[in-house]
Amino acid sequence: MTGQGMKNVYQDLLNESSTVYFFKGPQGFKLSSLLQEIGDKHLEKGFDVEFYYDPLFENTVEAIFVRSKNTLYLGATNPSIEPTLLGTRDQIISLYECFNKEYITANGEKISQLVKESEKWHNQCFGSLSSALRIHDDWEVETQRHMDWKGLNAQIGTFLNDLFGAMELNKEGTLTHRLLGTLTPNGARDTLQDITKNLERRVFIKGYPGTGKSSLMKKIAKDALARGFDVQMVWCGLDSKSIDMVILPEIKFCIFDSTEPHVYFPDESRKGDEIFDIAKHCKLTAVEEKNIMEIVSQYRKSMNNAIEYAGRYASAIKELRQLVDDAIVENEWEVRTASLLNEI
Structure with missing residues (x-):
């Protein structure tokens, strides 16, 4: 969603x-x-x-x-x-x-009512999510003003050299797509632990919105494909154009955005967990920090509204599906x- x-x-x-x-x-x-x-x-x-x-x-x-x-x-x-x-x-x-067609016909009026109700809450839910996304864009404007892009690019270059070195596979890489998580009526949910449990190296990106996290992962994916590696691009649950994770199955590697709403840190019991720190390249002034606090408050309000509407949407859909099951x-x-x- x-x-x-x-x-x-x-x-x-x-x-x-x-x-x-x-x-x-x-x-x-x-x-x-x-x-x-x-x-x-x-x-x-x-x-x-x-x-x-x-x-x-x-x-x-x-x-x-x-x-x-x-x-x-x-x-x-x-x-x-x-x-x-x-x-x-x-x-x-x-x-x-x-x-049972007779059962469905007998409940036709109820079904029609529930469909209309679900459409109303569906539209309100996605309206709030759209609003949250626009507010998130404002958040990015504030952080981008104080990014040291040169320093970040140098860090990325070193990281890519460490990751790939001279490795190239004698085949064409395959690109596939997955989702990391989504909003639900109970808040944001993700499946990060499930989809990374068999990987040996996990890189946790820490950084503010708009500071290059998604761009970094897209670059890793592009370089990996050019070298013949298979790539799974795992997409963001709020912005469908943004990347939250890249997995390279052949070397059991992943890198992912580990900031809100899916905040994670390296697991001390696992070897191969590390942080890629982008935040160090963004030095915010007191003015930007105050602006961001106001933006974050608006963002969370829109997300909370979306969660409430998602719950009402789910309630109508649940009743519809139970009617369907009763007709089997x-x-x-x-x-x-x-x-x-x-x-x-």
Whole structure:
């Protein structure tokens, strides 16, 4: 849930996948349970699995990507994501026949009311996020005035030389995309610990907004790709154009923005954790610090508003999905999903 609207990486995952199962039908919570079961069965058999969650409901699964099989199981309720390679990559699992049409018709008025209510809170939530993003831009203006860009560039040059040296791989690097976290009705959430637990070197960037954190990571990604390394660019949860992390899987390395709303510090129990300090190149005056305090207050107010509206949005969506689940004909659901589970 970003300042530019809802963002997902499912289109990018389609490009990574050799097989995609699209689950088509009204969206309830029962589909999440099915996707969770699919993911768990693959884990039991030793496959690496990525779980993708709904930002409104933190334990609700939207998609499962089995990395070692390049297989994606996607709750394809987003109208912008449709199968394009039918008969080869894309398989459709239609769940429409699993629903009691009479029950849905009988609750049509309630469904219509909830849709209108959810749209109202959706618009207010994303309006507040958009406002927060604009305020964040004002924050960046204040910090950029006092940046020692020459000093930062020298630090970056030394870091890149230490990271890569003369290393080049005899292949073309592959670029993939992920998300670090998002706003939820319970505040900002991220999955940093999950997605970095198997990495050996983690670099924590410390610095003010607008001081080059995202630009640094984009440069690392560009240099890595030019040297033949695979790169995962992990995007920001507020500004969908900004980078929060870069992962280089082949050398088990990551570098990420470890400032608000995802503040982390090196773990003393782990070797390979270190800080990349950009803040030392930004010497703020008392005037800028006062201005920033006022900006931060406005920013937090907008984010708190977004969280409140997200909660109301989620409440309406939850009621809608429960109606959908109540309309499911269990026997028909089991018939249409059993063969898929048996294939695993």
